[in-house]
Amino acid sequence: MGYRILETEDIAGYLRERGHWGTDEPEVREVSDGNMNRVFLVTATDRTRGLAVKQALPWVRVAGPSWPMSPERADAEARAYEQVAKVAPDKIPAIHGYDSDNYALVMEDMSDLEVLRTILNEGGTYGPDTSRRIGEFVAQLSFATSDFGMPSAERKALIAASVSPELCKITEDVVLSEPYLEHEHNHWHPGLDDLAVAFRSDPRLRTEVAELRHLFMTGAQALLHGDLHTGSIMVGTREGAPVVRVFDPEFSFVGPIGFDLGLYWANTLVSAARADALGVEGDHGDQLRLSWDAFRAEFRRLWPTRVDTFFDDAFLDRFLDRVWTESLGFAGAEIVRRIIGFAHLTDLTTLPDPVPASRRALLLGRELIVRRAELTSPEDVEALLR
Amino acid sequence: MGYRILETEDIAGYLRERGHWGTDEPEVREVSDGNMNRVFLVTATDRTRGLAVKQALPWVRVAGPSWPMSPERADAEARAYEQVAKVAPDKIPAIHGYDSDNYALVMEDMSDLEVLRTILNEGGTYGPDTSRRIGEFVAQLSFATSDFGMPSAERKALIAASVSPELCKITEDVVLSEPYLEHEHNHWHPGLDDLAVAFRSDPRLRTEVAELRHLFMTGAQALLHGDLHTGSIMVGTREGAPVVRVFDPEFSFVGPIGFDLGLYWANTLVSAARADALGVEGDHGDQLRLSWDAFRAEFRRLWPTRVDTFFDDAFLDRFLDRVWTESLGFAGAEIVRRIIGFAHLTDLTTLPDPVPASRRALLLGRELIVRRAELTSPEDVEALLR
Ligand SMILES: Nc1ncnc2c1ncn2[C@@H]1O[C@H](COP(=O)(O)OP(=O)(O)OP(=O)(O)O)[C@@H](O)[C@H]1O
Numbered sequence: 001m002g003y004r005i006l007e008t009e010d011i012a013g014y015l016r017e018r019g020h021w022g023t024d025e026p027e028v029r030e031v032s033d034g035n036m037n038r039v040f041l042v043t044a045t046d047r048t049r050g051l052a053v054k055q056a057l058p059w060v061r062v063a064g065p066s067w068p069m070s071p072e073r074a075d076a077e078a079r080a081y082e083q084v085a086k087v088a089p090d091k092i093p094a095i096h097g098y099d100s101d102n103y104a105l106v107m108e109d110m111s112d113l114e115v116l117r118t119i120l121n122e123g124g125t126y127g128p129d130t131s132r133r134i135g136e137f138v139a140q141l142s143f144a145t146s147d148f149g150m151p152s153a154e155r156k157a158l159i160a161a162s163v164s165p166e167l168c169k170i171t172e173d174v175v176l177s178e179p180y181l182e183h184e185h186n187h188w189h190p191g192l193d194d195l196a197v198a199f200r201s202d203p204r205l206r207t208e209v210a211e212l213r214h215l216f217m218t219g220a221q222a223l224l225h226g227d228l229h230t231g232s233i234m235v236g237t238r239e240g241a242p243v244v245r246v247f248d249p250e251f252s253f254v255g256p257i258g259f260d261l262g263l264y265w266a267n268t269l270v271s272a273a274r275a276d277a278l279g280v281e282g283d284h285g286d287q288l289r290l291s292w293d294a295f296r297a298e299f300r301r302l303w304p305t306r307v308d309t310f311f312d313d314a315f316l317d318r319f320l321d322r323v324w325t326e327s328l329g330f331a332g333a334e335i336v337r338r339i340i341g342f343a344h345l346t347d348l349t350t351l352p353d354p355v356p357a358s359r360r361a362l363l364l365g366r367e368l369i370v371r372r373a374e375l376t377s378p379e380d381v382e383a384l385l386r
Numbered sequence: 387m388g389y390r391i392l393e394t395e396d397i398a399g400y401l402r403e404r405g406h407w408g409t410d411e412p413e414v415r416e417v418s419d420g421n422m423n424r425v426f427l428v429t430a431t432d433r434t435r436g437l438a439v440k441q442a443l444p445w446v447r448v449a450g451p452s453w454p455m456s457p458e459r460a461d462a463e464a465r466a467y468e469q470v471a472k473v474a475p476d477k478i479p480a481i482h483g484y485d486s487d488n489y490a491l492v493m494e495d496m497s498d499l500e501v502l503r504t505i506l507n508e509g510g511t512y513g514p515d516t517s518r519r520i521g522e523f524v525a526q527l528s529f530a531t532s533d534f535g536m537p538s539a540e541r542k543a544l545i546a547a548s549v550s551p552e553l554c555k556i557t558e559d560v561v562l563s564e565p566y567l568e569h570e571h572n573h574w575h576p577g578l579d580d581l582a583v584a585f586r587s588d589p590r591l592r593t594e595v596a597e598l599r600h601l602f603m604t605g606a607q608a609l610l611h612g613d614l615h616t617g618s619i620m621v622g623t624r625e626g627a628p629v630v631r632v633f634d635p636e637f638s639f640v641g642p643i644g645f646d647l648g649l650y651w652a653n654t655l656v657s658a659a660r661a662d663a664l665g666v667e668g669d670h671g672d673q674l675r676l677s678w679d680a681f682r683a684e685f686r687r688l689w690p691t692r693v694d695t696f697f698d699d700a701f702l703d704r705f706l707d708r709v710w711t712e713s714l715g716f717a718g719a720e721i722v723r724r725i726i727g728f729a730h731l732t733d734l735t736t737l738p739d740p741v742p743a744s745r746r747a748l749l750l751g752r753e754l755i756v757r758r759a760e761l762t763s764p765e766d767v768e769a770l771l772r
């Protein structure tokens with residue numbers, strides 16, 4: 001693993017070497033605010049040009065070398081961008097190059113956009129386009145990399161290339177088991193003690209989460225983003241038009257489509273709980289419906305282009321119903337782990353009193369998991385929200 | 387692909403080179419009777435020792451170079467044997483070595499045993515051990531290579547290593563689509579014309595087969611044998627004890643467990659149809675129950691040894707129920723394709739009048755596919771048989 005770990009002062013030279021930058025001296029600043037990797041922004045002094053460089057270290061950035069982690073997660077990120085670029089290039093940053101020797105990705109500077117979670121936490125709303133684009137994004141990526149959109153042999157190669165043991169294990173642990181066990185990772189607000197205890201001794205919940213865990217481990221349906229929360233989405237306006245960009249697909253692997261939708265839904269539902277707690281009027285509660293409708297419409301729009309025409313329209317109906325149900329389950333698991341598991345959501349933790357909203361969200365999460373088969377439409381979920 | 391294609395006269399030298407044989411000159415004869423590969427039996431002139439050599443050619447043996455096929459199928463076979471050897475060494479031939487450069491496997495000579503299908507076609511029965519051992523075989527291999535028996539990261543490596551695009555495509559086509567379409571591969575006895583036509587224009591059947599096809603393509607549950615029919619099983623007696631050996635796992639890949647059980651069941655049900663047509667008394671109709679009971683008992687016996695204890699007992703119950711249902715569906719698809727698809731079963735084709743038994747088997751196959759969710763026990767299937 002002897003590769004070159006880039007520091008701020010190396011970036012300009014590195015970009016020149018790789019043909020991404022001319023002789024002028026750019027401004028470079030590190031903006032890493034995630035847990036895992038380093039991100040540098042590179043700007044021409046006259047502001048006419050910018051780039052971003054993201055490099056994976058052989059460890060978790062915030063923890064340092066004491067928590068080693070294979071930098072091959074950058075390969076997964078590059079591979080995911082490569083697949084998305086074929087079918088939804090307007091929904092990701094433009095990728096200028098990937099240097100697999102150094103696990104470094106050079107991409108479009110998106111610093112004119114803002115991370116969706118930040119906007120929401122500051123009292124903003126989703127706006128009319130965001131969830132629609134996200135639903136389309138999931139449909140486009142998943143259709144293209146499913147057995148509907150990709151020839152059988154190519155799919156098998158993608159499955160083999162995209163296994164991601166280390167990052168999948170993180171999800172299997174922190175999302176799909178630990179919150180339901182005694183585990184040192186878990187922590188929660190004391191006002192949630194009773195629910196945390198109850199969730200760890202709830203046989204029905206446990207079995208349903210085991211189902212979701214197994215589906216996550218074995219359901220090789222399509223290439224996923226793998227970590228599609230509101231912190232992996234940037235939004236803004238360019239030349240008067242709304243822009244939505246999904247980024248950070250380092251958890252990408254071939255898994256169940258409902259995992260991407262579910263993660264996003266969980267984050268929208270938690271944002272709705274926050275808005276509600278603060279008495280903010282907004283569109284937060286509509287986002288599950290908007291993204292599902294867009295996903296489904298886009299998947300149906302793509303269906304006639306499928307490469308495998310043995311799959312008939314009646315199968316599509318069933319398949320979409322199943323994706324719906326599975327997405328609800330994953331949404332529930334994501335909500336729960338974000339409140340009583342390892343990594344919590346600022347949406348709730350920064351509330352003046354996080355307890356009431358967290359309790360409601362936890363109970364909603366549980367319902368989504370155990371009653372997912374009975375909830376047949378976004379309206380059913382909206383009714384639970386109220 | 388410049389590797390050494392072994393002819394009968396090369397075998398002794400080849401085995402010596404690789405340290406499998408001494409200076410004495412063995413008798414070597416080619417016994418290839420399958421479609422795909424070459425098999426040689428090697429025997430010491432004093433009969434004290436024997437070996438078998440199986441080599442994959444870069445084409446389908448019976449078709450010749452005009453039908454190219456990657457010899458990497460031999461890698462899949464060796465990999466499957468390697469996994470089985472860890473957990474069920476008594477149920478496969480002893481493997482003495484695999485030469486991946488030449489796609490050649492050196493293994494135990496089993497010529498003292500007989501292929502199960504041959505025994506059945508000659509009027510014999512299964513005997514008390516065969517299906518029990520087969521059920522155990524599927525349980526042992528599938529448990530060990532599932533997320534229950536194998537640590538998450540090792541499983542991901544196995545999934546990546548065992549993708550088998552070319553051979554999976556054969557199954558996807560000849561088992562899980564062609565029989566329900568107009569296709570030049572299909573052929574059938576004229577006495578089945580009406581059913582062949584009906585099966586190709588049966589929307590319910592089509593959608594259910596599409597479900598099975600999708601499950602086959604995406605259900606990465608465990609390493610499968612992949613072609614577990616009665617022609618892949620040898621039985622006999624050694625030192626007074628019954629011996630059952632599963633061989634020819636070249637279609638092995640990580641897929642849905644029910645596919646292995648279903649294939650076996652289909653073959654037992656067809657053998658029952660044959661016995662019935664001939665008025666042979668026998669145990670043919672009991673084999674689904676015997677193998678299912680043995681599978682389930684062995685899987686439950688192994689359950690407490692699972693490496694992933696998040697999966698609880700209630701989950702196991704559900705999981706086994708699902709394997710049951712899926713197995714029935716695959717059994718139905720295998721029956722149908724063996725009668726109106728590409729490759730037919732001698733069990734039926736060698737009957738004096740194959741039509742009545744074939745018609746009954748086809749209708750049974752359809753029931754298994756479309757009504758699999760309603761059939762809850764082996765007794766339900768036995769009732770359909772009558
Ligand atoms: N192309 C870009 N343009 C501008 N800013 C970016 C770009 N990529 C990343 N960033 C900034 O860097 C931050 C971290 O990026 P990213 O989420 O990809 O890194 P990470 O370490 O993988 O994060 P996580 O720990 O969430 O997985 C983002 O939140 C964003 O503020």
Ligand SMILES: Nc1ncnc2c1ncn2[C@@H]1O[C@H](COP(=O)(O)OP(=O)(O)OP(=O)(O)O)[C@@H](O)[C@H]1O
Pocket residue numbers: 417418419420421422423424425427438440479493494495496497501617633634636
């Ligand atoms: N180890 C062995 N000992 C004795 N005979 C063997 C052995 N292996 C295979 N045979 C004989 O060779 C035949 C072909 O073997 P096998 O089924 O493995 O080959 P194949 O070409 O892959 O067949 P298929 O076309 O069914 O896939 C068997 O039916 C059996 O008669």
